[in-house]
Amino acid sequence: MDSTTSTTALSLTAISDEQRDGRPFTIPALQEWTPGPTDYVFNAQTRIVLDRRAASQLHATAVVFADDLYVLSGIRVPLTIGAVLREGDIFLTLDAGASITGHEGYLLESGSTLTLRASTDAGVFYATRTVLQLLTQDAIIPGGVARDWPDYPERSLMVDMGRKYFSVEWLENHIRELAYLKYNYFHFHLSDNYGFRLESERHPEIVSPEHYSKAELRSLLALAQKYHITIVPEIDMPGHMDTILAAHPTLQLTSPQGNRRSGDIDLAQDASYQLMRDLLEEYIPLFPGPYWHIGADEYIMQDDYERYPQLLEYAREHYGPEANIKDTYLGFVNWANEIVKAHGKITRAWNDGLYGGSAVQVANDIIFEHWFRSGLEPQEIVNLNLSIMNGNADHLYYVLGNNWRALPDGIYHAFEHHVFHGTATIDIYHPCNLGAKLHVWCDNPVLETEEEIAQGIACSLRSLAQKNWGSRKLVPDYERFLPIIARIGHAPGFTGQALGIHEETRHQQTSVSLAEAMMPPASNEQA
Template identity: 35%
Template sequence: MEQSRVSRRGFVAAGLSLPILAGTRTPALAGVAQGAGTGPAIPEAAPPTVLPAVQRFEAGAVAKELVPATRIVLHPASARDLRPAAEVLAEELVTEGHLTRAPRVAVSRNSRPHDIVLRLGEVDQAEHSEAYSIVTDEAVTVTSPTAVGVFWGTRTLVQVLRSGLPAGRIVDWPALSERSLLLDLGRKHFTPDWIKALIREMSFLKMNALQLHISEGLGFRVECETHPEIVSAEHLTKAEVREILAFAQKYHVHVNVDVDTPGHMDHILSFHPEYQLVLANGTRHSGFLDFSKPDARRLVHEIVSEMCDLFDGPVFHFGGDEFFPAPWQGTGPDVVSDRTAPQLVQYARDVTGNSSATAHDGYEFYMNELADVVRSKGKTARMFNDDVYPGEGVNRVDPRTQVDVWIRWNSAKPNAGQYVTAGHEVINSNGDYLYFILTSEGLGTGPYKNPRGIYERWTSRTFMGAAGSAGEYHLPEHAPVFGAHLSVWCDSPSSMGQDEVARLLQEWLQVFAQQTWGSPKPAETLEEFRARVVEQVGTAPAARLRD
């Protein structure tokens, strides 16, 4: 495939899906191409410019260079685990212009000057499995207790080589275990190559999870053999999914999947109208599942089970959002309640054996049943927080289910701290900051729903306090937060093409990566961040999308 240079502002070239840094690149260090020897001793080195910024840098006195004889060296005990990272790095050193041909990947207990050594071993932050160190002395040595940590070290190495490798020692680790992006495939089809380019860019920024929202009111976008009737015309085949998964594994990005239920099911239920929820007054909700029907539950279980088997990510997200009315929808005869949906109340009383059970208790039972299906497949269950009410009713959402906290309609609703107290791991997906929305007028707007809001105001502990940017809730420091994710929602899928999505999303990814890594911010304002960091670091290296 022909390569083309593109702007640093987006990770996709028109029609190519190849993110490449534009313009002339500064050599790794003076004399690299000429094979110069060890550089002069220097008294101090400036902190490296990296995105996200590193947690700690200790200046050293020996500057190193890459030379034609540079090797990537793996210790025999860890060679198998680290060879994929070494091969990616070797390719990038050529595409970045630092070497004219790929360095040899050697398995050895010994290194030479100018080598790059990748090794498994302990670093200072031993409690962080993704922690790594980079030490510049006789060789450049990247160390981590895990293969993923070593790979993040190579991402830092690629970035700092663009402006010159600083002498000294980097020790780095993330604040959050999951740094993720949700991509709404259900409404808008994205091509496999586009998704791979996104994965590579996420990995460059040390984001480690991509959630594919494959089912929505407008479509179901992955091949499904148990129910082929639900698959949209534009979709990913299973072969394409497996290709994406293999690519993502190479770049240490987990690909999780979600099938939204019992709401947002318009597309699936258009083929099974007999499972649509019909209220007491005859109102038919085309997107709501009547989970009181055994065959309706069986339909969802079959789809979820097949997608669990296909996707290798550790998490399965089964939605749960916007089934019961939001406060502004009132309590009329056309919204779901105990009065309007007596079949859901009866279902709840049947499954709980409690005559006081409500439709909401039935909903919780349904979600717990789905969570059991997911866990039987070896995955962690996750759902949106809309109708998770700890301590209320005769039933409860299983605390083993992670809660994806995107909304808090008002102060009467539970806050993120209450979910933690109830035993749930929480994910921050604050809808007032982290929602990139395709609307009929282009990219959705809001006072803080933009890169400036994310970089200058939002933190991983900033949850919604009241919807519509009407308040914030800050999770106390003693309460753990597992992760956070951006969300790309394609409410109006035709409003922009996938290349425009990539161009506009680029800066969102960059500021989000900085905030979720949790290292000291390299600049106070977005403008300073752009000038000091983004323009120097650029975007992910060019690489083949197909091996």
């Protein structure tokens, strides 16, 4: 045994000592665990058995589960409906009357068989993720009952695909990875100053050479649906539009002196609204999820508005003589929101500019993505009964080549959902607090490869997974969390690099490996 393996073994021993309630190792940790007398053993005759009464609702989840078990074990676990259970089977059922918290909660009962029970398909799906994590470590799952649920409804990752193109394979990997860690949202930031990444029939002139065809996007959306991941698309406007404006230079915000404002479209021109409407109308129907993110961040800067008097003229023409220059921007936000709502979706926007008007108030049905202390305080936002997502830039921003690195130990120890950027707080578990999101920003896209980014965010994703689920930590400090990360590894089907944190020792404490479990017993070939 080399020194690295020895160190990890000691760390795992320390975890066992610390894990006083006996919960199995998972990320995130289980909310509740009651030990039982009989362990479950995954074996070559294991079947996935669907409750006949719920077979249609659970079939898609069962197929994904079987596929992932195949990747994990090399054996195609058969799927059956309504069969009498035998040792080693995994039974999936829906039970609206069970003692389960929330629509994503579930019960996992481990004995001679496994029963995964929830009130919804989503709950059963998350139970299958727990089973995969446990089987990654050992073919034997301790006997007992887990009762598990998330404390926050949204658990999310955002990737800046506008500035840096990420391969379809990278995105597929992270759809699987997010689901494995019980995330449920993936925010695609599809346009920014260095790129517009969507195929377009209406405006092909704005599309970057590296982009996603609509067929590729539909494939990603289908994969995300299978893995219970909601894709939140964003085309950033009215700022961060350099790539779009390069093909429409007359729409770039320009002062009377001829100074052109980088990235910002001129909201005093009717043609600007027509271009933005074209984009919204083309792409909103492509995405089946309930949300559309309009961006709306960093348009001009507050002290620069006076340089563009046409914005004040527009505001007073459209919103009355008492309007101020900021009302033009806020009017855009409400205008875009109406288009989004006309498609049956809910608007999300970055928080930093959503304030300061005198004649226009931001619509009361927009979700505030709070990343920076600017404008309305979080408490003011929730006092208006508006939903808020915590994107605290001090903890949850991974910026290539920047001091903002979303440090996993900082997330594990210091980040709290009710504390926002600048230490502003709201009540713990406030009902308007949706959850938290890790952000990958590619301000200088060449500083890291996509493989380096995957490695750079891997542990941060796992720290935030624990915080977002809200269960008690298995271990109090990040150093002892690292061996748990190593044990659980990547999602089945993840094709990127290893985590790089003693992953070679993931299975060292297993009593029966999956490879051994998959060997048919010599004396009972027809079990």
